[in-house]
Amino acid sequence: MTINTQPKTTLPKQSLIAKLFTHFVLLSCFGVFVVYGVQRFGGNYANDKAQEKIAQAGLSGLVQYDSLYFNPFSLTPSLENVRVGPADAPWLTFARISFNSYPIEHPNLDIDFWIQQSDATKLSRDTAALMRAAGIDTLLGKGHLSSEIENDKLTWAFHLDIKDVGKLTLSADITLLDKTTLIRDLRADTLASIAMGQPSALLSIYEDDIEIGSLTLQYEELGLVQHRYSVSSDDPTNYLGLASALGLAQEGSAEATDIDNALRAFLIAPKNLTVNVQPTAPLSLRTLRDLAEQGALYQDGQITLQVNQ
Template structure:
């Protein structure tokens, strides 16, 4: 056999083996994807049933990525199926469910006209001057030094970017992190977020809370304030002073309320970025924070800072 014939024979075998290996690889990926999706959906259904969220979370299908071994929920509606609070195009888990209770997800809010969502969501959208909701974000939550460190990032088109970071500790061993997450989701799906402080008032200890908002249209629509219009400035300041008292930060006639109003007014006149930080001198329960708010001394006694960044 000459060299050319040998080369052709070797090349033919190589191509045959390559094709066979490729077929096996494709079949393997398909099997991993199929059985991974089935297993992930089973676990997700078990978690929803255990948490009592089956009637609040509806999804079209579970997709399983055979390369990262992570699942995604597609076509997710939260709340009533016919008038959901939110519709997600996809919710992707960046780590597999075996790492529970740690959580790391990315999500995409499906472009949703106002009439496709619930009345509560529609009311918020109308007050913000929005006819369509579209956005994306991420959420991570891990256990660190006996505390639960969480970060939520939310980017809503024509509204703004919100980042919320918290460090809390569960004091009551009867509650688990899964219970807390499930109750948060259920309370918002039912439109009753005020139930959380009642349920977890003595069970959650807050170590720190940081909120950052970056403007991209919302403030401009809500406030059409001219810096040269003195009457508008005075009316806005009075409203902000009263708002501080309403939410329990500080009495309307206090120096603390004046500080808050100045920071907020600066932000409204030149809206770019606003940050709020809450760092109690000692970890404080949600019940204690609620009592401080009822007394109107939350700003003074919880080391809250509000800053406008230009």
């Protein structure tokens, strides 16, 4: 019996390392190519869809942006340097508007936005006037908007933080009464009315189509009230009548007095203000408007007002 004593042929260590390195480089190049392809073609598709959505909302001439960045890993787009309003004097300018979930097919929205630092002289006269009333010369802020849909239910959550002005948080539960009304149309009209500075237009468009199940508004004072109002604690007549002016209660009623006292306390030493609308049954926009005209919004709308110093 013959035993083969010849050593086995083995791949030199240097050759094995070179082979592994080559495979790593090839895989890396392939990965980069895939990411680049997803980013480029996904970005083009998202850009086309963004233009389509802007056109559907009737904002083609009022919304411009410099570029669209498409994240190839989360498959979400971000609009860069967005201007809302006339090109020469926009109402607002955003450094970035980022979608945290893919907005094209998915019905829910999750958006972060950053208001670009803007001098009053660079914005529209209406915006500049509001800034002067708020006691600021430069606008800077950030916010978040989320919207979730389940059957005919729509839940909104909106947060806005403006430097040297305040923090505003709004949440609402909405039900569609008209089944032919598409939720995407409601959201588009809402965004368009806000962008155009005419949120009251929704009352006319959807007064019989949607109901408010609950609504909460919270405001944290960071300068707006201090600049806008000067309430003297030794003058009890200042700003009385706010409740009746807002349609919350009848002038001279006990409810109006309580509301006026609470609002005046907030104006004298502003900190946090919370308004809750929690009716026993959902109320349509038409009903809410009628209650305001009757001065019964506070009582029949089941509104509570809380002031925290």
